[in-house]
Structures are given as structure tokens and as C-alpha cells.
Amino acid sequence: MSGFICPVCRSELERGEHSYKCRNNHSFDISAKGYVNLLLSKDMNAKLPGDNKMMVNARAEFLSKGYYSHLAEEMSRTVAEYFSGELILDAGCGEGYYTEEIYRSVREKTEDIRLCAVDISKFACAKTARRFKGDICCETAAASVFHIPMADGSADVLVTMFAPFCREEYLRVLKKGGCLIMAIPGENHLFSLKEAIYDKPYKNETADYEIEGFDFLEIRKISRKIFIDNNEDIKSLFSMTPYYYKTGIEGHERVNALNRLETEAEFEVIIYRKK
Numbered sequence: 001m002s003g004f005i006c007p008v009c010r011s012e013l014e015r016g017e018h019s020y021k022c023r024n025n026h027s028f029d030i031s032a033k034g035y036v037n038l039l040l041s042k043d044m045n046a047k048l049p050g051d052n053k054m055m056v057n058a059r060a061e062f063l064s065k066g067y068y069s070h071l072a073e074e075m076s077r078t079v080a081e082y083f084s085g086e087l088i089l090d091a092g093c094g095e096g097y098y099t100e101e102i103y104r105s106v107r108e109k110t111e112d113i114r115l116c117a118v119d120i121s122k123f124a125c126a127k128t129a130r131r132f133k134g135d136i137c138c139e140t141a142a143a144s145v146f147h148i149p150m151a152d153g154s155a156d157v158l159v160t161m162f163a164p165f166c167r168e169e170y171l172r173v174l175k176k177g178g179c180l181i182m183a184i185p186g187e188n189h190l191f192s193l194k195e196a197i198y199d200k201p202y203k204n205e206t207a208d209y210e211i212e213g214f215d216f217l218e219i220r221k222i223s224r225k226i227f228i229d230n231n232e233d234i235k236s237l238f239s240m241t242p243y244y245y246k247t248g249i250e251g252h253e254r255v256n257a258l259n260r261l262e263t264e265a266e267f268e269v270i271i272y273r274k275k
């Protein structure tokens with residue numbers, strides 16, 4: 001039994017020790033790291049899609065130091081509160097830092113839970129799968145959030161954190177009445193970092209909270225100051241942001257010269273219910 005379906009023929013997948021198989025004999029190997037690759041070549045934009053190894057490692061290193069632990073706590077508390085049913089999908093799980101916290105928190109409430117995590121980056125999947133190795137309730141697959149290998153109406157809760165948003169696909173995989181729980185950067189998130197890089201930094205724009213097909217339930221804003229006292233962590237943080245690719249050489253040089261940073265880590269956790 002698997003929460004995933006065959007990406008080729010969309011029939012159920014059976015999870016074996018070394019591979020997943022459907023009744024039409026499509027077979028998908030489980031990698032040594034513990035994740036299954038359900039990406040079809042047509043879903044890939046590049047040879048190695050998603051975050052590369054350097055980015056995944058930098059983020060894992062940064063998050064492991066607890067700078068964003070307030071977000072992990074808020075997300076896991078929120079998911080545990082809203083979860084009922086059996087299946088949670090983490091769409092765009094990254095290296096699994098939040099996924100693991102969420103799973104642990106829901107497990108404290110109920111043992112009746114299955115978790116499916118997908119990410120388009122195989123490096124990210126490898127890190128996530130390692131956290132859940134040996135736990136048959138958790139599955140990790142390399143897949144696109146735009147083509148999630150899961151049946152219609154199969155997820156009770158869908159978690160999306162800083163990942164691409166695909167409304168139609170999220171509506172499809174969620175059960176009627178299921179919850180979408182999303183985390184996005186708050187207005188002042190990393191403002192001091194932007195001040196250090198740009199001559200004219202801008203605050204993040206606040207979103208319009210209405211999403212077609214969903215009822216908006218509530219928003220939880222969390223914020224705290226983080227202190228970073230070394231350049232390595234500052235560079236890791238910078239590489240996690242969208243600014244990393246948008247910033248010119250001068251901006252990168254400014255980041256390379258920063259050895260101390262005090263900045264806001266501000267997030268919004270937004271909860272919706274599928275109509």
C-alpha cells in the first residue's frame with residue numbers, strides 16, 4: 001500500500017522492499033537513500049531539476065542550527081491541530097526539516113497517520129528520506145508539485161512552504177473539506193539582510209489571501225529576531241532566498257563581507273479549507 005500512484009498509468013502502487021510497482025508492471029526503484037523517483041522525463045525542465053546539492057546542503061546546515069525553529073514549531077502545532085483523517089502531503093518538502101517536525105507533532109496526537117513528501121530535487125528527497133528511513137508510514141518521492149503522483153481526493157492535509165503554488169493540482173489531491181496549510185515570508189522577513197545588500201531594500205508584499213476553490217480560515221503571524229555571528233551561516237541564509245539569483249556581483253560581495261547579522265525572521269502561516 002502506498003500513498004503514491006503510478007505516474008505513467010495512474011493506477012495504485014504497491015510498495016516493495018526495493019521498488020514500487022503498479023498492476024501494469026511499471027516499476028520504480030527505491031534509491032539507496034530511501035526515496036522513490038516518480039519523475040517522468042516530461043516533467044523535468046532541466047537535467048537536474050530543483051535545488052542543487054550545494055543549495056540543499058546550505059539550507060540543511062542553516063536550518064539545523066534552529067534559526068527558524070519558531071516556524072517549525074508553529075507549523076507542526078498548526079498541522080496537528082487541523083489534521084484529521086489519515087494522510088498528510090508535504091508538497092515541496094525540501095530537505096525535510098519541517099516535514100520531520102510536523103510528522104513528530106502529529107504522531108503525538110495520533111498513530112494513525114501516513115505522510116507523503118515530494119520534491120523535484122533528488123538531493124532534497126535523499127535528505128528527507130533519510131530522516132524517515134525504516135518508518136513505513138512515511139514515503140518520499142521525487143516528483144513535481146505540478147504533477148503530484150497521488151490520487152484525486154487522497155490527502156487530508158496539504159502542507160506547502162516556500163514551494164511553487166499550484167492551485168489546480170492542490171485542489172485535485174485534497175479531499176473535500178481537507179486543509180491547505182501554507183507558510184510564506186512575512187512583510188519584514190530578512191529586511192536587515194536586504195538592507196545590507198541593496199541600496200533601496202523593499203519590504204515583502206503582503207498577499208491577497210483569497211484563493212479560488214478554498215475557504216480562507218485563518219492566518220498566524222510569527223516573528224523573531226535572529227542573530228547570526230558568522231559569514232558561513234549568512235551565506236547559507238542568502239543562498240536560500242530568491243535574492244540569491246537576482247543579486248549582482250556587488251551584492252554578493254557585500255554578503256561575503258558580512259560577519260554579523262541581526263534580522264527579522266517573520267512568517268505567515270495561512271490555513272484554508274477546500275470547498
Ligand SMILES: [Zn+2]
Nearest residue numbers: 006009022026
Ligand atoms: Zn503504471
